[in-house]
Amino acid sequence: MCFLELLNEKIIVFDGATGTNLQNYGLTLDDFGGKDFEGCNEYLCISKPEVVKKLHYSFLEAGADVIETNSFGSSFISLAEYNIPELDYELSYLAAKLAKECANEYSNKVKPRFVAGSVGPTSKLPSLGHISFDNMQLAFYRQINGLIDGGVDIICIETCQDVLQIKSALSAIQKIFREKKIKLPVIVSVTIEPTGAMLLGTDISAVYTSIEPYDIIDIFGLNCATGPEEMEESLRYICDTSERYVFCMPNAGIPENINGKMYYKLTEDELSSWMSYFISELGVNIIGGCCGTKPSHIRLLSQVAENLSPKTRETKYTPSVSSLFTVVPLKIDIPPILVGERCNANGSKQFRELLLKDDYDSIIDLAKRQMNEGAHILDLSVIYTGRDEVKDMYEIVRRFNRYVGAPLMIDSTNPLAIETALKNYGGRAIINSVNFEDGIEKAEKILSLAKQFGAAVIVLPIDQEGQAYTVEKKISIAKQIRDFAVNIIKLRDEDLIYDMLTFPLGTGAEELRKSALNTLEAIRGIKKILPNAKTILGISNCSYGLNENARIVLNSVFMHYAVEAGLDIAIVNAGKILPIYKIDDKLKNICRELIFDLRRFSEEKI
Ligand code: THG
Numbered sequence: 001m002c003f004l005e006l007l008n009e010k011i012i013v014f015d016g017a018t019g020t021n022l023q024n025y026g027l028t029l030d031d032f033g034g035k036d037f038e039g040c041n042e043y044l045c046i047s048k049p050e051v052v053k054k055l056h057y058s059f060l061e062a063g064a065d066v067i068e069t070n071s072f073g074s075s076f077i078s079l080a081e082y083n084i085p086e087l088d089y090e091l092s093y094l095a096a097k098l099a100k101e102c103a104n105e106y107s108n109k110v111k112p113r114f115v116a117g118s119v120g121p122t123s124k125l126p127s128l129g130h131i132s133f134d135n136m137q138l139a140f141y142r143q144i145n146g147l148i149d150g151g152v153d154i155i156c157i158e159t160c161q162d163v164l165q166i167k168s169a170l171s172a173i174q175k176i177f178r179e180k181k182i183k184l185p186v187i188v189s190v191t192i193e194p195t196g197a198m199l200l201g202t203d204i205s206a207v208y209t210s211i212e213p214y215d216i217i218d219i220f221g222l223n224c225a226t227g228p229e230e231m232e233e234s235l236r237y238i239c240d241t242s243e244r245y246v247f248c249m250p251n252a253g254i255p256e257n258i259n260g261k262m263y264y265k266l267t268e269d270e271l272s273s274w275m276s277y278f279i280s281e282l283g284v285n286i287i288g289g290c291c292g293t294k295p296s297h298i299r300l301l302s303q304v305a306e307n308l309s310p311k312t313r314e315t316k317y318t319p320s321v322s323s324l325f326t327v328v329p330l331k332i333d334i335p336p337i338l339v340g341e342r343c344n345a346n347g348s349k350q351f352r353e354l355l356l357k358d359d360y361d362s363i364i365d366l367a368k369r370q371m372n373e374g375a376h377i378l379d380l381s382v383i384y385t386g387r388d389e390v391k392d393m394y395e396i397v398r399r400f401n402r403y404v405g406a407p408l409m410i411d412s413t414n415p416l417a418i419e420t421a422l423k424n425y426g427g428r429a430i431i432n433s434v435n436f437e438d439g440i441e442k443a444e445k446i447l448s449l450a451k452q453f454g455a456a457v458i459v460l461p462i463d464q465e466g467q468a469y470t471v472e473k474k475i476s477i478a479k480q481i482r483d484f485a486v487n488i489i490k491l492r493d494e495d496l497i498y499d500m501l502t503f504p505l506g507t508g509a510e511e512l513r514k515s516a517l518n519t520l521e522a523i524r525g526i527k528k529i530l531p532n533a534k535t536i537l538g539i540s541n542c543s544y545g546l547n548e549n550a551r552i553v554l555n556s557v558f559m560h561y562a563v564e565a566g567l568d569i570a571i572v573n574a575g576k577i578l579p580i581y582k583i584d585d586k587l588k589n590i591c592r593e594l595i596f597d598l599r600r601f602s603e604e605k606i
Contacts, residue, residue: 264292
């Protein structure tokens with residue numbers, strides 16, 4: 001039976017700590033292969049393979065269904081600390097081989113044993129600029145290739161500290177699965193500090209939102225940093241939210257530092273009773289132990305697992321976007337969700353001037369000001385004649401990632417600029433946008449980036465003939481892009497947001513008189529054929545050419561009617577939208593006549 005099938009039948013037990021148990025073996029400098037490698041547990045696969053095997057046997061003997069390879073730090077990033085980065089593939093391969101040999105000796109039909117390839121976070125945080133996404137992806141690519149070639153059954157991305165680190169590992173795995181034409185079970189396990197958040201402040205809902213779209217993840221959970229008690233609330237969130245199997249490997253309590261030595265005090269009984277509670281009340285599927293847990297802990301956990309069976313959970317997840325710090329659902333009870341439009345080089349003089357001065361600090365201030373004015377999400381468009389869009393995207397998105405709470409909307413049609421943004425953003429972003437203007441090939445590039453990074457995408461009804469103006473055309477092109485995205489690229493319907501296009505209403509142009517009506521009708525239409533479709537509009541486009549006061553009123557009234565037609569998300573200048581009851585009836589009526597083309601304006605202008 002394969003591992004994932006077994007998870008439907010029984011509670012699975014992983015092993016206990018690698019590091020803290022190896023420390024208790026009293027290893028000498030010679031065992032580590034000399035002074036240069038002291039503390040490099042991974043090198044023991046070469047210098048003392050029998051010690052590594054002894055550790056594996058101790059857990060198999062205790063009843064573990066799965067043992068983890070001794071490869072937590074066998075990426076070139078971690079091995080560089082011992083000046084042996086080039087041994088990454090070999091050490092990963094050896095770690096897998098050793099573990100697999102041990103597991104095979106214990107494995108039988110009644111109790112099959114498996115090997116999970118351990119992939120640790122390294123000591124570098126890409127969100128803090130310690131390392132680039134590409135370099136980190138390469139490190140994981142080599143490490144995981146070694147683990148798979150050495151025979152692991154499962155890949156375990158564990159002790160995750162930074163969402164960008166998780167994403168780089170997932171990109172590496174996607175690449176390997178594609179190249180090798182295989183699919184192994186994938187675990188993502190994050191580390192929530194005693195503060196209740198990951199190292200950079202990302203809480204469980206934000207990290208889950210960011211990685212939820214990745215369909216290669218089978219198992220999600222928590223390990224390290226704390227004992228089970230401190231994990232309860234985050235674990236409850238996972239069990240209530242995620243349909244995936246749930247993984248839980250706590251430390252034997254929060255370590256206490258006594259005279260410079262770490263002590264983990266949680267007893268076998270304490271750990272076991274927490275874990276039985278997690279299994280029977282919350283629905284956890286996989287248990288085991290992290291730092292400080294000994295074979296004696298695992299022995300008792302195996303007994304717990306024997307006596308319990310997997311619980312069926314009812315879960316509910318609302319499609320959302322996120323930053324490293326905040327989650328914004330794509331549907332709220334009282335729409336619309338507001339997207340701040342002002343970080344746009346062509347749409348804001350202030351932003352443009354800051355960009356031209358490379359004044360990134362003030363750009364972050366402008367982003368924060370928009371949040372204070374009510375924006376939930378922030379649009380970012382840096383394309384400007386004479387500037388390097390990719391570089392500007394890089395500089396600003398890195399800062400948005402660390403300093404801005406609102407999720408990002410990447411306003412670009414340049415695949416390289418979009419990719420750069422996604423590689424530097426830990427949250428779940430929205431790509432703004434994809435269309436069929438340049439044919440299918442460019443759309444495929446952009447949609448594939450959304451798939452690779454788990455982003456949402458805005459669909460614009462534009463094809464080689466241009467922007468769709470009639471209701472039928474808008475819906476038909478939107479549907480074509482949707483079918484391509486879902487059937488060929490394998491995005492999900494909930495990843496797509498439809499923009500039925502906003503044209504200027506106040507220009508007097510005869511051919512645009514029906515444009516707002518068509519836009520509103522198309523919003524209703526797309527929701528009829530795709531009932532869960534979410535819609536968005538760039539509201540301010542409707543008032544181009546009018547004076548500032550007229551713009552505020554027309555934008556506000558247009559947004560009101562768009563929401564009435566079913567609009568979910570509005571790109572606006574959040575500080576300049578008036579609630580409809582604050583608008584004078586006479587003005588409101590003039591706007592209404594413009595929007596619905598009631599034809600009193602053939603000669604006059606507002
Ligand atoms: N749909 C989608 N994305 C979009 C749009 C859309 N992105 C860009 C745009 N349209 C939405 N953003 C803006 C931003 C600014 C303005 C209008 C739309 C704007 N700015 C003032 C102007 O140009 O007159 C300048 C204000 C200033 O300088 O401060 O009107 O439709 N998916």
